[in-house]
Amino acid sequence: xxxxxxxxxxxxxxxxxxxxxxAPLWRINLTAPQYPEGLGMQIxxxxxxxxxxxxxxxxxxxxxxxxxxxITPEAIPELRIIPWIVAGLAASGLAVAVGGKRxxxxxxxxxxxxxxxxGLLDFWKWEYDYGHNIDYAHAIIKIPGMSYQPPxxxxxxxxxxxxxxxPDVGGWLAGFAFALGAAAVTxxxxxxxxxxxx
Amino acid sequence: MQPSPFARFIRGGAAGLALSVFVSACAPSPxxxxxxxxxAGDAASRVYVAPGSYDEFYSFLSGGFSGQVSVYGxxxxxxxxxxxVFSQFPExxxxxSEETKAMLNTTFGSVPWDDTHHTELSQTDGVPDGRxxxxxxxxxxxxxxxxxxxxxxxxxxxxxxxxxxxxSPFVTPDSKYxxxxxxxxxxxxxxxxxxxxxxQNFKGTLTFITASEPGKMDIAFQIMMPGYDYDLGHAGKGPxxxxxxxxxxxxxxxxxxxxxNASQADKDYxxxxxxxxxxxxxxAGKAKSFGGTYAHNYVDPVSQIARSEMKTGVKMLSPADCDxxxxxxxxxxxxxxxxxxxxxxxxxxxGKLATVIPVHSFTKMQKAIADKQFEKTIDGIPVLKxxxxxxxxxxxxxxxxxxxxxxxxxxxxxxMFISSEVxxxxxxxxxxxxxxxxxxxxxxxxxPGGDTRKPWGKYLVALNKITKDRYLPTGPEMARSAQLIxxxxxxxxxxxxxxxxxxxxxxxxxxxxxxxxxxxxxxKLAENQNPNVATSESGGGITRTGKRIDVKMIAIRxxxxxxxxxxxxxxxxxxxxVTNIEQDWNIGHGFAxxxxxxxxxxxxxxxxxxxxxxxxxxxxxxxxxxxxxSALHQEMxxxxxxxxxxxNVPLTANVSKAAKTQGxxxxxxx
Numbered sequence: 001x002x003x004x005x006x007x008x009x010x011x012x013x014x015x016x017x018x019x020x021x022x023a024p025l026w027r028i029n030l031t032a033p034q035y036p037e038g039l040g041m042q043i044x045x046x047x048x049x050x051x052x053x054x055x056x057x058x059x060x061x062x063x064x065x066x067x068x069x070x071i072t073p074e075a076i077p078e079l080r081i082i083p084w085i086v087a088g089l090a091a092s093g094l095a096v097a098v099g100g101k102r103x104x105x106x107x108x109x110x111x112x113x114x115x116x117x118x119g120l121l122d123f124w125k126w127e128y129d130y131g132h133n134i135d136y137a138h139a140i141i142k143i144p145g146m147s148y149q150p151p152x153x154x155x156x157x158x159x160x161x162x163x164x165x166x167p168d169v170g171g172w173l174a175g176f177a178f179a180l181g182a183a184a185v186t187x188x189x190x191x192x193x194x195x196x197x198x
Numbered sequence: 199m200q201p202s203p204f205a206r207f208i209r210g211g212a213a214g215l216a217l218s219v220f221v222s223a224c225a226p227s228p229x230x231x232x233x234x235x236x237x238a239g240d241a242a243s244r245v246y247v248a249p250g251s252y253d254e255f256y257s258f259l260s261g262g263f264s265g266q267v268s269v270y271g272x273x274x275x276x277x278x279x280x281x282x283v284f285s286q287f288p289e290x291x292x293x294x295s296e297e298t299k300a301m302l303n304t305t306f307g308s309v310p311w312d313d314t315h316h317t318e319l320s321q322t323d324g325v326p327d328g329r330x331x332x333x334x335x336x337x338x339x340x341x342x343x344x345x346x347x348x349x350x351x352x353x354x355x356x357x358x359x360x361x362x363x364x365x366s367p368f369v370t371p372d373s374k375y376x377x378x379x380x381x382x383x384x385x386x387x388x389x390x391x392x393x394x395x396x397x398q399n400f401k402g403t404l405t406f407i408t409a410s411e412p413g414k415m416d417i418a419f420q421i422m423m424p425g426y427d428y429d430l431g432h433a434g435k436g437p438x439x440x441x442x443x444x445x446x447x448x449x450x451x452x453x454x455x456x457x458x459n460a461s462q463a464d465k466d467y468x469x470x471x472x473x474x475x476x477x478x479x480x481x482a483g484k485a486k487s488f489g490g491t492y493a494h495n496y497v498d499p500v501s502q503i504a505r506s507e508m509k510t511g512v513k514m515l516s517p518a519d520c521d522x523x524x525x526x527x528x529x530x531x532x533x534x535x536x537x538x539x540x541x542x543x544x545x546x547x548x549g550k551l552a553t554v555i556p557v558h559s560f561t562k563m564q565k566a567i568a569d570k571q572f573e574k575t576i577d578g579i580p581v582l583k584x585x586x587x588x589x590x591x592x593x594x595x596x597x598x599x600x601x602x603x604x605x606x607x608x609x610x611x612x613x614m615f616i617s618s619e620v621x622x623x624x625x626x627x628x629x630x631x632x633x634x635x636x637x638x639x640x641x642x643x644x645x646p647g648g649d650t651r652k653p654w655g656k657y658l659v660a661l662n663k664i665t666k667d668r669y670l671p672t673g674p675e676m677a678r679s680a681q682l683i684x685x686x687x688x689x690x691x692x693x694x695x696x697x698x699x700x701x702x703x704x705x706x707x708x709x710x711x712x713x714x715x716x717x718x719x720x721x722k723l724a725e726n727q728n729p730n731v732a733t734s735e736s737g738g739g740i741t742r743t744g745k746r747i748d749v750k751m752i753a754i755r756x757x758x759x760x761x762x763x764x765x766x767x768x769x770x771x772x773x774x775x776v777t778n779i780e781q782d783w784n785i786g787h788g789f790a791x792x793x794x795x796x797x798x799x800x801x802x803x804x805x806x807x808x809x810x811x812x813x814x815x816x817x818x819x820x821x822x823x824x825x826x827x828s829a830l831h832q833e834m835x836x837x838x839x840x841x842x843x844x845x846n847v848p849l850t851a852n853v854s855k856a857a858k859t860q861g862x863x864x865x866x867x868x
Contacts, residue, residue: 037783054781061755061782065829140830 002100003191009184010105014093016177020045020086023169028150032160042168045082048073067139068148069130078122085115102188109181124152244684245694247274255646257707258317258331264700265312267333272657272707273682275696283342283351284312284335288797295799296808300504304338304356305491313337315364316704324371324435324651328712332367332376339363341376341407347718352497355415358490358512359386359403365431365444375418376407379428379444387489396453400425404444406473413496419480419513424577425451430535435651436542438560440474443545447532461551467526468536468547470563479520480513488514500727518578525567527558528584535601539625540651544589546610548599555599555612559589590628595621600641603648605655605685613640620660622690634690636681638664646707654709658683661702668695678702719783721804728806730775735759740851747772752779753787753801755828761836765849768816768842777806788824798824813840
């Protein structure tokens with residue numbers, strides 16, 4: 001069975017995950033010489049929206065010059081699934097904390113890691129698709145060999161725009177929740193030793 | 199040819215810098231070069247605003263005969279914007295577009311020009327609050343409100359029963375009232391009378407305008423005054439709150455050659471008006487219903503379209519019927535400015551031909567009224583005794599005192615037109631502390647907040663009337679010159695010359711922080727209630743109603759939709775209703791059509807503007823974007839085909855193939 005501290009940490013990790021329903025996971029900021037104020041996109045579990053009310057429209061407006069697809073959050077199926085996955089992760093975490101089974105805790109953390117890795121991979125693929133699936137036939141500005149995939153994490157120059165992509169508050173919360181889960185697992189296995197000795 | 203170094207030395211001041219260079223080059227004089235050199239370097243750094251940095255102050259200069267307002271940053275003297283007010287402005291279509299042309303309506307019809315004199319910021323508790331800027335029109339008396347979130351004119355009220363709206367538009371400390379007083383007395387109501395019957399038939403009026411509600415300016419009441427020229431005004435504040443002061447000249451009541459005939463009397467007057475008393479008299483039913491028609495134009499807050507309404511009749515008060523509303527304070531020689539110090543106690547007059555600057559005391563005035571220290575009574579207006587109201591006189595201030603502003607540290611600064619200088623003097627002791635020559639012949643001067651309860655006494659701007667050799671010559675007509683003076687120390691320091699637009703009379707300024715954050719970036723398309731708005735690529739179209747064609751069109755980087763119009767016939771009148779559907783900061787478009795006998799229009803993001811076009815002959819006419827908006831701006835164009843009257847070309851508004859493919863990936867695309 002899990003010690004009290006591991007149960008608390010697991011519960012905390014689960015509650016922290018609920019923060020993802022409030023805070024965006026990721027942010028992509030775009031600045032250019034004529035956009036000193038920048039344009040920004042924020043990606044949350046269920047939507048993609050502009051940092052300012054019109055940013056997404058303005059990004060789409062600019063993207064028409066290079067033939068990129070219009071970003072329409074309603075057309076992205078992941079945004080309908082992710083909330084359930086996060087909710088499931090939080091709920092199962094709470095169940096593990098209540099039930100107190102050490103093995104289930106480890107399994108939960110593995111699931112958490114898989115969800116995280118899967119999410120990042122999916123996000124990268126989404127970025128790849130938008131950056132590479134260009135309507136070259138009708139694009140106004142055509143630059144052979146140029147693709148417009150923003151970075152997963154870090155900074156990249158895309159024509160006149162500098163794209164900066166980092167986890168937003170929700171992303172950091174997810175990382176923190178995972179760290180709490182890992183701490184819970186560590187605590188649980190640590191407490192096992194005296195039990196063995198006895 | 200450069201003037202000789204000696205001639206420049208005579209002019210003194212900043213020209214001394216040129217001399218010091220000359221001296222240092224020819225006959226080194228370490229003492230003078232060091233001090234002057236340091237001064238020059240200091241002045242340059244004081245006005246230098248690095249690229250990308252902001253000025254400390256917004257200043258609003260009236261445009262004089264340009265009819266507009268210009269906005270300059272201080273201390274750099276950089277022009278930030280021209281705000282069209284009383285004159286048509288082809289640069290952006292103000293006064294031409296269907297949405298704005300009603301702003302210029304008057305009872306005389308549409309008046310496309312006026313002469314603006316005094317900018318005045320709205321106040322709360324006697325301090326500029328950054329809500330609105332007011333400005334007057336002198337020729338066809340009007341007052342205008344400029345919204346300082348938009349930096350656009352949103353309201354204009356005509357002043358009836360008046361001529362020469364010069365003592366205008368000064369506000370009360372709570373912005374409840376604006377005033378406007380007649381510089382030119384005329385028969386009121388107007389009548390066909392001999393000009394020589396001036397004394398019998400000519401009158402002046404003091405007008406109080408309700409100002410605190412945008413879109414609802416109206417004439418609160420007018421006071422019928424003797425037929426003098428009412429020149430300038432300022433509200434009391436602090437202890438003198440509730441009073442308004444106006445200068446008058448031509449108490450001689452001359453009607454010809456005023457330059458001589460209106461300069462005979464030793465003293466003219468400051469009219470002190472107790473407007474709270476006037477309110478009481480109106481409440482007591484002592485005002486008469488009086489005629490007078492006037493236009494009220496305002497931008498409808500919902501549709502953003504200017505509307506006009508014609509109004510008739512005002513409440514007219516006569517001083518004889520309302521005891522104690524007006525008193526005359528004798529003031530030497532054809533006074534021009536009347537300025538109230540920040541404490542509200544001192545009333546400073548600029549007797550433009552006087553050898554002193556007279557300063558009246560509000561406390562003494564109150565006592566003189568209580569003690570009935572009257573010299574005489576004119577048309578029911580008691581004239582107070584000069585000695586009973588005067589607080590002091592600034593002796594030998596210079597020649598031609600006009601206007602006074604204050605630094606909030608107990609000092610006053612008066613402009614001297616004839617001796618071409620700014621004179622600093624001390625309130626209370628009336629001693630002259632410093633003089634700064636200005637180039638040339640200063641009219642108004644302005645300290646940010648310098649006519650309010652709390653001046654920001656760092657800079658002074660001298661608004662000069664004569665330019666001559668200050669800049670590279672530009673033919674017989676040249677820009678008026680303003681000069682920026684540092685008043686933060688004991689001695690004034692000349693910092694900068696900058697040319698201005700039109701002829702700035704008065705100006706106002708406030709710290710940038712008061713306006714910067716509130717400045718609107720664009721109008722929200724979702725809130726655009728123009729009846730002819732198109733909000734999406736597919737929202738445009740063309741309709742015919744008899745001989746009227748309405749085209750709804752959107753502008754977005756980098757196309758119009760629709761952009762090919764057919765079925766227009768000779769004899770039609772075409773209205774292009776163009777909406778800039780961008781929702782992005784500073785992404786403007788423009789619209790102009792070949793052969794239109796009007797201006798183009800500039801479309802800020804989110805706005806709809808309408809251009810009227812009457813085709814003169816058959817053919818195909820291009821229209822295009824006039825504001826370089828994007829990389830494909832040159833491609834942003836379209837065609838309107840005009841067929842003969844009765845032609846069977848169907849009425850169509852198409853989006854070209856190119857625009858379709860461009861728009862195909864845009865939200866709301868067809």
